[in-house]
Amino acid sequence: MSVTQSWEARAEEFSLYGFTDLPSVHDRGTVVVTHGEGPYIFDTNGRKYLDANSGLWNMVAGFDHAGLTQAAKAQFDKFPGYHSFFGRMSDQTVLLSEKLIEVSPFDTGRVFYTNSGSEANDTMVKMLWFLHAAEGKPQKRKILTRWNSYHGVTAVSASMTGKPYNSVFGLPLPGFIHVGSPHYWRFGQEGETEEQFTARLAAELEATIIKEGADTIAGFFAEPVIGAGGVVPPPKGYFQAISKVLAKYDVPLISDEVICGFGRTGSTWGAQTYDFMPDAIISSKALTAGYFPMGAVIIGGTLAQRLQDAIEAIEEFPHGFTASGHPVGCAIALKAIDVVMNEGLADNVNRLSGRMEAGLAEIATSANIGELRGVGYMWALEAVKDRATKTPFDGHLSVSERIANTCTDMGLICRPLGQSVVLCPPFIMTEPQMDEMFEKLDRALKKVFAEVA
Template sequence: MTRPPLTNMQTRDVEALLHPYTNPATLRAEGPFIVSRAEGLHVFDAEGRRYLEGMSGLWCCGLGFGDAELIETAREQLGRLPYYHLFAGRSHEPAIELAERIKELAPGAARVFYQSSGSEANETQIKLVWYFNNARGKPQKKKIISRAKAYHGVTIVSASLTGLPYNHRDFDLPVDRILHTATPHAWRGAEPGEDERAYAARLARELDALIEREGPDTVAAFIAEPVMGAGGVIVPPEGYFEEISAVLARHDVLLIADEVICGFGRTGQWFGHQTLGFKPNAISMAKQLTAGYAPLSAVAIDAEMAAAVEDNASRIGVFGHGFTYGGHPLGCAVGAKALEIYQRRDIPGHVRRIAPLFQARLRALADHPLVGEARGLGLLGALELAPDKSGRAAFEPAGKVGARMAAELQARGVILRAMGDVIGFCPPMIIDEDGIEELFAPIPDALDATLAWARAEGLMR
């Protein structure tokens, strides 16, 4: 695949920007992919070529691109109240309306607190957990358990929660008080003959042993994505959260659901924890909270946490946490409209109706020799590329085959994300049968081309 010379816009970009999650050397050689506009399921590059955006941007544009209602809501809000804050008892209608809508949709939510990103939401979660345990007289109960391959953000503590090595290397992370337990990936982790239930029970025993080893009086919370996103769209084994929740309850350990990717219909219910059958004490949300149209995140906590936090803040005299843009009126107005649209158009119902076709097309690719596992839930999916189907082998070096596959797909008009050698799927939730056909039609050819390249490179027989 030969590369054309860099355009003027690409050269300007390389000289001006430091790109997240990008190899700078590759960027200098190949230039950035410039997106000029978007509409519906599609984005268009600077030369006008059209691509189906199979990742909803970064897991967030659940209503696709160019939704007229969201655009008009943003325009009206900017004309009415372009900025205000929630400090010192100030408030505004969009913040109140959105919090009420979140409480309506999230069972058990008692209070809502706003930030601008999922990273900030999870950073806030940990501060609230520490504050909560101080408030109830348990100052030693501060350790947080996350999982290998989890993704919870990039701020100092949220990046420590993230269980991906490149988020830690040379950033002096993770910080202390952060622990990691096993990734719940049966294809990779289950023993021969061990079914999903038995595997889930074993993971719960390992978690229990970790808590006992650390001391239950020192462990405060367990944080989990219902379906792990950036770690490879990993769907937990049957019974996993049932087993895990019992361990946490026994040790008085809070359960935080990171719903930044799964929330607001992506799995066919309002939240992923509803689809997977567990009850968290707190929920982090972002991305589809505003359908990606404005930066906003939120944390929802249950009544016990809310009462302890508010009582403690009253004793101190102030709740000493907050962000300049937390509860920004633009984000809140767009978020309230997005949630209203999700309800009015029954987006979770649409996901439940269309997901069987999406999952069938995804799993039909499992027999290809380059695909180790095809997996997914709702409108989330992944193809794990591997040298065989055993679940024990991986490409060396990691990431080259996935990157090639993503490039082959982009050349065929489909944008998906390579996470190492896993190809992730997260199309806008408005996708229909024709969109699913457009998404999957070029994939077999792209797999064949990638397989031929991998064999030529000596990466696979």
């Protein structure tokens, strides 16, 4: 290695990229980032970018929140690391578990810690398998999710993820079943109302449960708003309809709130935004405002007691991670929850989400935007070749990637997902910063559509 090489060349020579469009990297190079200020990041060339992707949905308090870094430093000085095995855990872990149940929709419950949302979903699946076997139903192992959903990248959570790219790994594993996507604009039939679409999805879910055998279904996992599938909110009455079906067949409902949790949808939990009560919640990302890798399985009282009974029967739950309940991570999470809920960040989302929707709606009048969809501080614009027929652009044009790259050139970070461009800014974004986002996005869209339309 020669330090005379550029940062971009060194990154490409020694790093393996995940979820990255390699033709763009080969053509444009890697953006190597050095630091951040508020919602902005800076690269090795001194260029400044407004990060309207919040890092990866997670940096909700921005990139230099003094309170969060101080919480981390104080805990590193006090007790820099420990586990949660063998009947020992840090005081910060105890405090965070209490806080998570307090702010959850559950009156009582228990919390189990992981290092990511992927691991949390994976852990929840193992918990369900363990629980059902302990209750005399070892055949109750099948996991239901939705097409185009995203639940992680471990072998289990990738099997849950309803994305075709996982076929390159030989996934999904047997027993992971995907039902219909709740994307009304794309999959609603001609003349079908939103309510009728919901009813059809609920009927499909029930038919799938009957076909597979209700006594073989371990659980149903759903994001309140599908995030990495392109920001897809549920159709009207969706969670009420599927909750009835799941309750009828005794199938636990797990709300995957890795993206939605802690304010992204305008409520603390997406389940509150869409008025449903899950049996458990999966949390990560905003849990620590991105300042520490952490995930949590938050289990509601009824399911938690059943799981505890199963554990008591064999005297332990044989599962965990070295850094589960890490004291520094827990201290940061406690501060992050306080920052979001008590320092005005959640209030800012509610105050400005209407402005965000209105600004994007004006941009979405473009003839090449088929749909604007979202809620709170998570939105997507779907690019189309023809709005009337919802015809997408030819895949070889890589339209959303071109839009995102053009935005980057203009100093704005957004995310391409399929034919969509996703915006999920930090909760600290101000009105002038939002106007900056609109202006740069609009310019980028016009430039790309002029080239490909």
